[in-house]
Amino acid sequence: MNIQQATEAIEEVLGQVAPDADLTALSPDADLRDSLELDSLDFLSFIEGLSKRVGERIDEDDYQKLATLASASAFIAGRG
Amino acid sequence: MADFLMPALGADMDEGTLLEWLVKPGDEVRKGEVIAVVDTDKAAIEVESFAAGSIERLIVNPGETVPVGTLLATIAEHAAGEIAPEAPPASAAEKAPVAKKKSAAGKPAAKKRPAPAKRATEPPHLETSSPLIRHLAEELGVELDRVHGTGPGGAITRADVTAAASAAAQPQPEQPTRPRPAAAPPARQRVTPIARRLAAELGVDLSGVTGTGPGGTVREADVRQAAAVPAAAGTGTAGAARGAGADGPAASSAQARLLAMRQVTARLMARSKREIPHYYLSETIDLTRAMAWMHDRNRELEVTERIVPAALLLKAAAVAALRVPALNGFWVDDRFWPGEGVHLGVAISLRGGGLVTPAIRAAADLPPLELMSRLRDLVTRARTGRLRGSELTDATITVTNLGDQGVELVYGVIYPPQVALVGLGKVVERPVAVDGMVGARPVVTATLAADHRATDGYTGARFLSTMSELLQRPEEM
The missing domain is CATH 3.30.559.10 (Chloramphenicol acetyltransferase-like domain)
Known part of the structure; x- marks a missing residue:
C-alpha cells in the first residue's frame, strides 16, 4: 500500500466512524480526535476498522502514530 | 419446534402489545436476535428469540394486546429432528384464548394475596404503589391520591397512572376515575407508553396527534412531530415548543427531533436545579x-x-x-x-x-x-x-x-x-x-x-x- 492508498483507506474508515464529518476540510497534520470530535470509543472503532482494512493487528502502543492523517498514512503505508 | 411467547418484561407486566414484527415466515433467526417489538406498560421493548431456526408462523398481529405467555409465533428449530409440526392451522387461533383464560383465572388468585404490610408513618397511598410508579407519577404530574388502583389489592399500576395523566389532559370533572362509557369513540386512541410520557413531558395534547403506528397507534415520533409542528390548538407548555418549531415549515424532522430532545433535557434540568x-x-x-x-x-x-x-x-x-x-x-x-x-x-x-x-x-x-x-x-x-x-x-x-x-x-x-x-x-x-x-x-x-x-x-x-x-x-x- 502506498501513501495515497493508505490515505484513502484511512478516510474510508473515518467516514464510517464519523459519517457526518467533512473529511475534505481535514488538514493532514490536525489531530484526528480533536478535528473530528472522536471520543475514545470512536477512536477504538477507527483502530478496529483500520486493523481490518490492512489485515494486521494494531497495538495500543501505536495509537500515537495514528494521531493525524499524515502520520497515520505513513504508518499504514508501511503495512497492509 | 419452539414457541415464541409474550415475555414477562417486568414483575408487574401481565400483558403486552405486539407493536411490530421484524421477521416474516420463512426468515432465519439466530438465538438472541431481536424479532419483535413489544409495547408494555413501561416502554417499547425489542424482544429477542431464544431459539435458532426459521420462523414458521406469526400468530399475533401487530396492534394486538395479549397476556404474558401467549403464543406469538412458532419457530422451526434447526437440527431438532424431522418432526413435522402437528398442529393444524386452527390451533393458532385457539391458543391465544387459552392463554387469556389462564390469565383471567389467575387474577382473582392474585387479588387474594395479602396487601403489603402498612407502615403507619407513611402517607396513605404509599402501600398501594411502588417507587417506580411514584417515579412515573411524578414525571407525569399525577397525584397518586386521586388515582384509582386496578392492580392486585388495589395497587396502582403504570396503566392507572398513564390513564390518569391522559384523563388530566382531557378533564372530565364529573367522573374523573371511572372507566369511559361504552358509547365513547369505538377504539380508544392507541398510544405507546413512551409516546404518552413524552406527550406529558412536552405538553402535547394526544387527542390532536395522528398516529402512524400499527392500527393508528401514536408513537414517539408522532409526538415529537406534534411538539415541533405548529398546531391549531395548544395550551400550556407546548406553546413555547410550538412557537420555537414554527420558524418555517421546512424545518426538517432531524431539527424537530433535536428541538424535542433539547426541550426534554431543558425541562428535566430546570426541574433538577429548581428542586434539588x-x-x-x-x-x-x-x-x-x-x-x-x-x-x-x-x-x-x-x-x-x-x-x-x-x-x-x-x-x-x-x-x-x-x-x-x-x-x-x-x-x-x-x-x-x-x-x-x-x-x-x-x-x-x-x-x-x-x-x-x-x-x-x-x-x-x-x-x-x-x-x-x-x-x-x-x-x-x-x-x-x-x-x-x-x-x-x-x-x-x-x-x-x-x-x-x-x-x-x-x-x-x-x-x-x-x-x-x-x-x-x-x-x-x-x-x-x-x-x-x-x-x-x-x-x-x-x-x-x-x-x-x-x-x-x-x-x-x-x-x-x-x-x-x-x-x-x-x-x-
Missing part, C-alpha cells in the same frame, strides 16, 4: 495501576475487545454505588427509595447534537470487559437510534464523562428523581508526590453532584473514596 439542593465533591484519583492494568490487558486482547479508561471508571462508579446505596435510587414523595440494582445511566452525546442517557443494567456485576462491550454497544445503538425501551427508563444513578472533550472537572446536574450524578474528567498526567518523590502519574478528577435531601457530604465523600480505592486494585474489579 445539589452539593458537589471532587477527588483526584491516581490511575497509575488502573492504566497499567488496562494496557497489559489490551496487549492480549483483540482490537474489538479492547478496554478504554472510561469502562474502568464506570465499573468503579457502579461498584461504589452498590457499596454506598444511599446514592443509588430516587427521591420521591419526600423520601429516598433505593434502586433495585445498580443501573448505570451513561450520558451519551449524539453526533449532530442532543443527549441521551440510557442505562447499563446491573453494571456493578459486570466484569470490566463485559462492561466495555455493553458500553460500546450502547453508544453505537444510541447514535443509530436503536435503543431498547427499558434502557431509557431504568437508570438509578448517572455518569457523565466529558474527558474526551478535554474537560478535567465536571459539575454535574442530577437527573431527577435520581439523587446523584458522577462526573468524570480527562485522564491527564500530573506531578504527584509519592513517598516524598514527585513523579508524573495519570490521574482523573471524579466529581459527585448529590442531592442534599437524600444524603450529606459524608456519604458523598465515601462514594468517591470507594471509587478511588477500587481503581487502585483494578485486577479485582
